[in-house]
Amino acid sequence: MSFAFDYDLLRELTEARGVSGYEDRVRGLVRRELSETTDHVETDAMGNVVATIEGDADYSVAVAAHMDEIGFMVRHVTEDGFVQVDPLGGFDARVLRAQRVTVHGEEDLTGVIGSVPPHTLTDEQRERNDEVSDLFIDLGRGGEEVSELVSVGDLVTLDQTTTILGDCITGKALDDRVCVFAMIEAARRIEEPDVTIHFAATVQEEVGLRGAHALGVDIDPDLAIALDVTVANDVPQIGKEADAVTELGAGTAIKLKDSSVITSPKVHSRLTSVAETEGIEHQHEVLPAGGTDTAGFQRSNGAKPVGAISIPTRYLHTVTETANADDIAGTIDLLTAFLESETGEHDYTL
Structure with a gap:
């Protein structure tokens, strides 16, 4: 299958390892790519990467996507050699049993999360909810x-490896490496913007939007656009269409709200207008639960206009996260068109 984007880079980013607070391997890839297309790249004390294209106007836009993936930290090793862990990020423990993992010790070690055979489960074990x-x-x-x-x-x-699944791409850590990738692709396309653009690859989003909160103060942008995946529950187990939130193949998603933020109406209206003008297929996202880096910028250094573009993704927080290739391409197109048309003269105040 041919793609309208660099699939090999997307695969490299998603297969890289980088849990919250330890994003080093991903950070190296991001710095490598953004140093080729931006004026300068910096890394702060938390590990956030900020790559800047300088514009002519005295106005700056931050674009943020997080590098960290959900993972674990070792909390105990038993006398028999079994490893117990503490989560870094929000896991549904039900999907973890019998999964293959890598323990990053003195060397990278392959392990499996143990699962008791159903033949020997007691009634109490069958009824108990799994905990990490x-x-x-x-x-x-x-x-x-x-x-x-x-x-x-x-x-x-x-x-888990990343692979093609029909019209889709599936693997681990599409949350949020697919959006880091979209940001890198947009940076490749933008050459002489009117405004200064800070492309920010953030850390520790999965444990509380921590990197974005710090950057909201440090770079203090006039406008912030966050990129993240969003729920696509368009699968048989979900009974109501409204509960699907977004649909794979229906286009990039323009966020209206999630549990952490209500995006600025004038920002999401302009995102919608740009999508319509450019003929980019899109849908609107109302996410009942979950937060994104958008909230990290909205009020960390005074009130700021914020917007967000999301990539619909099935099976979030598993090793089989799945996104549609056309939705990914549309996200890159919308982000690029929005940034290229930003002059610093749009009034986003209410």
Whole structure:
């Protein structure tokens, strides 16, 4: 299948490992790519990457997408060599059993999250809700060897490759590497903007929008646009169309609200107008639960106009996150067109 974007880079970004607070491997890729297309690149004390294209106007726009993925930190190693973990980000523990992981100890070690065979489950075990604290990782090694290779504080990531699935792309960490990728693609296309654009790859979004909050103060933009995935529950188990939030293949999503932010009406109206003018297929997103970096910029250094563009994605926070290729391309197109048409003269105040 041919794509209107650099699929190899998207695969590289999504397959890289980088849990909240430890985004080093992803940060290296982002710096490599953005240093080729922007005027200068900086990294702050938290690990946020900010790559800037200088414009002529005394007006700045921040575009943010987060680098971190959900993962774990080792909290205990048993005498028998089983590893217990603490979550970094929001997991549904039901989907974790029998998954393959990588424990980043003295070396990268393949492990599996253990699952008791259904043949031997007690009635109590069948009825109990899974918790991350109940999980254990089996490294296939004895206790003495594991204790030499794994320590409290080591990181654990879910193990999955990225691949093409019909008209879609599926893998781990599309949340939010697919949006980091969209931001990089837009930076490649924009050459001489009227306004200064800060392309921000943020850290620790999955544990509380922490990187974006810091950047809202440090770069203090006049306008902020965040990029993230959003829920696409357009699957048989969801009974009502309204509960689907967005639909794969129906276009990029312009966010109206989530549980952390109500986007600025004049910003999402202009995003919609740009999409209509450019003939970019789009849909509007009302997300009942979940937050994004949008909220990190809205009020961290005084009130700021904010908007958000989302990529509809099925099976969020699993290793099979799935997005439609045309929706990804549309997101890149809308972000690029919006930034190229931003003059600093639009009045977003209410």
